[in-house]
Amino acid sequence: MDTKASITIHDIARELNISASTVSRALNNNPRISKETKDRIKAKALEMGYQPNTIASNLRNQKTNTIGIVVPLINRHFFSAFISGVEEVAFAKGYNVIISQSNDLLEKEKQIVHSLFSNRVDGLIASLSMQTNEFDHYQLFSKKKIPIVFFDRVVPELEAHKIVVDDFGVGFKATEHLIEQGYKRIAHLAGPTVLHTYRDRMNGYRAALEKYNFEIDENLIIHNRLTRIDGQDAIKQLLALPQPPDAVFCGNDTSALSMIVYLKKIGVRIPEDFGIIGFSDEPFSEVVTPSISTLKQPAFDMGVKAGELLIQEIESKTRLKEHVTYTVPTELIQRESSSRKK
Amino acid sequence: MDTKASITIHDIARELNISASTVSRALNNNPRISKETKDRIKAKALEMGYQPNTIASNLRNQKTNTIGIVVPLINRHFFSAFISGVEEVAFAKGYNVIISQSNDLLEKEKQIVHSLFSNRVDGLIASLSMQTNEFDHYQLFSKKKIPIVFFDRVVPELEAHKIVVDDFGVGFKATEHLIEQGYKRIAHLAGPTVLHTYRDRMNGYRAALEKYNFEIDENLIIHNRLTRIDGQDAIKQLLALPQPPDAVFCGNDTSALSMIVYLKKIGVRIPEDFGIIGFSDEPFSEVVTPSISTLKQPAFDMGVKAGELLIQEIESKTRLKEHVTYTVPTELIQRESSSRKK
DNA sequence: GTGAAAGCGCTAACAG
């Protein structure tokens, strides 16, 4: 019978005629156990095929060595790269990672957060769903001083650590780049203004235009959800203006791509007649024709940073008073879609 | 003080002057508790902000409602889409998902599998690392009759459930498609033959050639790891042959893309002079120029299937005697890179 | 319909 219940430290203890606590200590390398008995115990454990029961140990220690991650959708390049980064540091430091996706639904996000709490994760890393406009569920954690790190989609109101990109800088750099390339009328396809992220980027865009004494024309700013369809609709709308733009800074690479596809179809030359820059450097951005200029969001590094910050906070006895916000730099990647000058 | 230890069922019991077992039963909707007391208890629990301790319950129940996933790398489209599928069914059925990446390293894979076992996951879903040539670590699970589902990279020797694509069919369909498009000398860029997956695809390729009475030229079959560099090296090598091919079936879209980039650079027209078909339908495949013909691996659906199969097995009292293998169909997606005929 | 008591497997005082 191999269905027999797992062997426990008691089984080992019995075999060796010693106490379970000694076994426990030996297995945990407690210095108070003589090397000799340690070896004997470990050998026996191996022989018997002992596998520690982490659950029991977790319960006893009030620590699970597990961190929870909440993302809108695992299957999106930015998030999976981020998670990959978190997992890497987590594993290195002996933590497991429980991952859940909210599907951008507030209700599911709430359930997940409760579930992770009940599973007593030692810390939480989360990016808010698009719907999230209340934050009580996170109070569970903050009340018990369990550290949280938010990333990407964060809200200023929330008292927690944050990892974000410099959105203002993103808008500014992208716009300035287009100006430097000699484009004269620059539009902006922005995401929903309810999200801070997009507001900041738009402000960066405005600031760059102002710096170079460009007129700010509200007709050139379009808000939508930045899907492929949205990108196509937006470029049509822009070209139909009495004074259409000759370049656009898109809120993501997906919408930038769909604009490019449309512009190519109607015979507009990129970058000669029209310049485009996107955001986030998707895997396809480098390989499409023309390749898409963009700003790279260092997803993996953000994950590493988030993991490190969280674990450090978990393991420090004293919780940080201040909530830190890491603003990670973005890198402008100039490719064909905006390279009018050499 | 809110750092005070969490409230337990005992706290609720004390407040209500009843026993902890009654509270436990009420919270679990045990029918033997009167509706009235149930309501009283639940109200109190809510009022006191009670959050069940899943760890304790897991220990007692010898069940964690958690499934472990092992993949080579989270941040790859196929795997993240697969995981997304697993997570979806898991969540719906009340399971958590612990994810780890092996980084294609056998040693890390072993560590992970042990760790997941120690965490007493109720079941395991895994895709082997490229290095994996021993399987003892999985015996842990099979010995204790904990169900495992392997997917994608599987080995026939392993006694477990499997979810795979029809690799032979993949090779056959891809090759036949190129033949139908009028290509005359068809090469194959294959992965390492140690992996069954790649052997089967190659056999499909051979079978298709035979069916149409094409000569099988071993010089046209190249084995490597299918990276971008590998793709470029392979196409150079192929073109340098005395009788170079006029089409190639690549083991993945990444190598297909790098071939396309190279061929464009040296002025070879695709698909007129040279045909290419890849495998797995990466996000970029549709949007590059020319778009890449490929076979779509239904990653998300495979994840759903794996999750369902595993959970069903977990929850059935009797383990299936027979190990089932689901072969999921792949769909040929014809795009520009191979469309010589209309 | 409810309570008392034992125990899941492990760890950590405390004692020696």
Next chain:
DNA sequence: CTGTTAGCGCTTTCAC
């Protein structure tokens, strides 16, 4: 250096 004992929070027989 090692053993005894108690307990993490929950569930579940077994009583009544």
